[in-house]
Amino acid sequence: MMGSGLRARFRTESTTTGGSSRSTAKLGADIALAVIGVCFVAPLVWLLLASIDPQAGYQTKVPVAPSTENFRAVMTPELLFQPLANSFLLSAGTAVVNVLAAVLAAYPLSRYQSRFNKPFMYTVLFGTSLPVTAIMVPVYGLFVQLQFLDSMAATIFFMATTTLPMAIWMTKNFMDSVPLELEEAAWVDGASTMATLRSIVLPLMRQGLGVVFIFVFIQAWGNFFVPFILLLSTGKQPAAVSIFSFFGQHGAIAYGQLAAFSILYSVPVLVLYALVSRGMGNSFALSGAMKG
Amino acid sequence: MRIRRFLRLLPVVPSVLLLLVFLLAPVAWSFYASFTDAALSGKAARDPQWVGADNYVRMFSDDSFPLAAWLTVVFVAASAVLGQNVLGLLIALLMTRSRRAVASWVGTAVVAAWVLPEIVAAFAAYAYFNRDGTLNQVLGAFGSAGPDWLYSFPLVAIVLANTWRGTAFSMLVYRAALADVPRDVTEAALMDGARGWQRLAFITLPLIRSSIATNLMLITLQTLAVFTLIWVMTAGGPANASTTLPVLAYQEAFKFGDIGYGTAVASVLILLGMVFGAVYVRLLREQKS
Numbered sequence: 001m002m003g004s005g006l007r008a009r010f011r012t013e014s015t016t017t018g019g020s021s022r023s024t025a026k027l028g029a030d031i032a033l034a035v036i037g038v039c040f041v042a043p044l045v046w047l048l049l050a051s052i053d054p055q056a057g058y059q060t061k062v063p064v065a066p067s068t069e070n071f072r073a074v075m076t077p078e079l080l081f082q083p084l085a086n087s088f089l090l091s092a093g094t095a096v097v098n099v100l101a102a103v104l105a106a107y108p109l110s111r112y113q114s115r116f117n118k119p120f121m122y123t124v125l126f127g128t129s130l131p132v133t134a135i136m137v138p139v140y141g142l143f144v145q146l147q148f149l150d151s152m153a154a155t156i157f158f159m160a161t162t163t164l165p166m167a168i169w170m171t172k173n174f175m176d177s178v179p180l181e182l183e184e185a186a187w188v189d190g191a192s193t194m195a196t197l198r199s200i201v202l203p204l205m206r207q208g209l210g211v212v213f214i215f216v217f218i219q220a221w222g223n224f225f226v227p228f229i230l231l232l233s234t235g236k237q238p239a240a241v242s243i244f245s246f247f248g249q250h251g252a253i254a255y256g257q258l259a260a261f262s263i264l265y266s267v268p269v270l271v272l273y274a275l276v277s278r279g280m281g282n283s284f285a286l287s288g289a290m291k292g
Numbered sequence: 293m294r295i296r297r298f299l300r301l302l303p304v305v306p307s308v309l310l311l312l313v314f315l316l317a318p319v320a321w322s323f324y325a326s327f328t329d330a331a332l333s334g335k336a337a338r339d340p341q342w343v344g345a346d347n348y349v350r351m352f353s354d355d356s357f358p359l360a361a362w363l364t365v366v367f368v369a370a371s372a373v374l375g376q377n378v379l380g381l382l383i384a385l386l387m388t389r390s391r392r393a394v395a396s397w398v399g400t401a402v403v404a405a406w407v408l409p410e411i412v413a414a415f416a417a418y419a420y421f422n423r424d425g426t427l428n429q430v431l432g433a434f435g436s437a438g439p440d441w442l443y444s445f446p447l448v449a450i451v452l453a454n455t456w457r458g459t460a461f462s463m464l465v466y467r468a469a470l471a472d473v474p475r476d477v478t479e480a481a482l483m484d485g486a487r488g489w490q491r492l493a494f495i496t497l498p499l500i501r502s503s504i505a506t507n508l509m510l511i512t513l514q515t516l517a518v519f520t521l522i523w524v525m526t527a528g529g530p531a532n533a534s535t536t537l538p539v540l541a542y543q544e545a546f547k548f549g550d551i552g553y554g555t556a557v558a559s560v561l562i563l564l565g566m567v568f569g570a571v572y573v574r575l576l577r578e579q580k581s
Binding site: 030042050100108132 | 297300301302303304306307308310311313314315317318319321322325330379382383386387389390391394395397398401402403404405407408409410411412415416417419420422423424425426427429430456459488513516517518519520524537538541542545546551554555557558559561562564565566568569570572573576577
């Protein structure tokens with residue numbers, strides 16, 4: 001069974017590639033790619049090895065006495081769990097606000113023809129181009145004026161706004177692919193627009209909504225600069241900021257613990273990304289920007 | 293009828309409000325504050341005074357701004373336009389010819405650097421380019437003593453680090469674009485005896501040129517805004533040798549407390565982003581029509 005399958009695959013492969021020059025080219029491509037892959041993995045090797053090495057420094061070396069000591073050392077409420085809970089609150093809050101606003105905005109844009117649609121969509125797209133790091137100085141000034149500094153809610157709304165343009169585009173694209181006929185049938189039966197949106201459109205595009213949610217969540221989870229500027233008290237800071245201030249300011253750096261913390265902090269987004277890219281194909285993140 | 297049409301647009305209101313308050317207002321405030329002597333603390337913090345174009349005059353007479361602008365241009369050109377763009381295209385092209393297992397393994401490796409939280413990627417890059425780090429260990433194995441990258445060649449280090457971190461985006465764009473290139477076109481060229489590089493230059497690249505243009509716009513904008521990577525690796529140093537515009541704006545505003553001057557630098561960056569954004573929107577519009 002397996003043997004014949006393999007043989008069949010081999011046969012089709014050799015007919016389509018044809019000739020030995022093509023298979024040499026293939027080997028060349030494999031080798032070139034593998035070299036690039038090794039270069040991309042290299043900076044991450046230190047992270048993995050140092051995390052299980054209690055005597056880690058900046059050198060990449062196989063630990064003499066590997067242990068989970070680093071992980072145990074950082075797994076305390078104030079070092080790890082509180083910042084991770086803050087990260088979760090910040091990211092989930094940002095994603096919820098984002099998806100809610102994006103769904104509402106996308107609905108009329110997707111369902112009704114209006115001369116405002118195009119200018120609005122292009123203005124929104126234009127908004128994605130503003131370099132967020134450039135806006136941080138004025139945003140800080142604005143937050144001081146409005147007494148929003150150190151407010152989790154205000155930070156959530158700001159972070160939601162920075163990813164909102166992209167989210168509106170993605171959501172509209174997903175909504176456009178839900179056929180209008182089903183809604184029209186419901187309207188004929190006397191359902192209101194918001195009721196059809198909730199009971200017909202959203203369930204049909206839940207996978208798309210999941211993608212938008214996770215996409216925004218991942219971005220918020222990894223965001224360092226925004227909470228670094230806007231959240232002042234340690235009790236509110238997410239892991240991205242606490243990792244920086246803890247390991248950067250207290251003299252001697254515990255490299256192994258830094259690596260262990262980094263891994264624990266990264267795992268959730270790696271899992272989420274794997275989840276989404278498996279379901280939607282790797283180019284999910286681009287569907288909003290590229291399809292237009 | 294008019295009321296009904298208005299009511300239909302009502303769901304857009306929350307988004308518009310958010311964008312007005314948290315995006316448009318800061319931009320407007322940035323341009324305004326750049327003409328004042330607003331400060332982080334002291335008298336100028338409570339009661340900022342209008343100083344006209346003083347901040348902008350200072351910007352061009354100061355040494356730090358022209359240097360930062362130049363470093364930003366080099367950083368964007370080297371790490372985005374050359375690094376991410378060319379490397380991403382190369383990887384995507386190699387993937388079309390290589391074994392599926394190799395392609396998916398390398399794809400995962402490239403994407404991993406991109407999906408990691410930026411501060412973690414920045415720590416990893418810091419360790420990698422450290423004097424005792426992996427890069428110098430590898431160079432040492434080949435018998436050459438590597439320099440202290442972060443101190444002697446900070447710009448090279450952040451360019452390489454940003455290429456490492458951002459190439460995945462270009463790779464994904466080009467993989468999608470190459471998958472859309474119709475097979476019969478390239479096969480016809482193959483029949484006509486076109487060599488590999490000829491097919492690339494005269495068929496494949498022209499067919500994906502709109503993806504190339506859009507990708508260049510997007511990665512330029514992303515790279516223009518890079519802060520965390522630089523801040524963790526070099527903090528803009530030594531002696532401003534890796535201070536790009538976002539780092540300069542941050543330092544002036546928060547380290548030296550000069551919000552007015554900081555917003556002037558930020559305003560220049562915002563204007564730059566607007567120019568690129570306008571080009572990007574134009575590009576997408578042309579593609580659609």
